[in-house]
Amino acid sequence: MSDDLKENVMDTNIWLRLVFMLLFAVVFAATRVVLVAVIAVQFLWVLFTAKRNDKLLSFGSQLATFLYQIYRYLSFNTEKRPFPFDDFPSDEALLDDNEAEDEVVVAAEEAPAVEPEIVAEAEVVEEKKPAPKRKPRKPAARKEAEEEKPADSEPEISSEEKKD
Helix, strand or coil: HHHHHHHHHCCHHHHHHHHHHHHHHHHHHHHHHHHHHHHHHHHHHHHCCCCCCHHHHHHHHHHHHHHHHHHHHHCCCCCCCCCCCCCCCCCCCCCCCCHHHHHHHHHHHHCCCCCCHHHHHHHCCCCCCCCCCCCCCHHHHHHHHHHHHCCCCCCCCCCCHHHC
């Protein structure tokens, strides 16, 4: 084995990460079951009351964020270990689509005005010219027949060309 491979195999950090990955895989499976239960209870709540339960919404959001953090750790997208090695996610970690849109609108309203000269330069768009029209291609057999005709004879007009 090469020296690099030996170093990688003997690296205790990699083996420790494997232990944490196995632990988080078990936690992930259990958390999914809990999230499915929250989803079912929320559905029944809405079915019977026609309103969403805010506490279930908050808890569901926290669980979804926690599962996302575990996914990121298991897929090596981050070295940051999820809860209990970090804070449990807040219920505001993942925003609802409507809330996110509202925040974008508020942020746009609060943005400072941009000088018109700069905007005018940014809005310059290159005009595109339409592509030139091509003539329809003639079949190969027709081309050969035309090439065999003498130059002084009139070309035949096909029914397709008559329509144009």
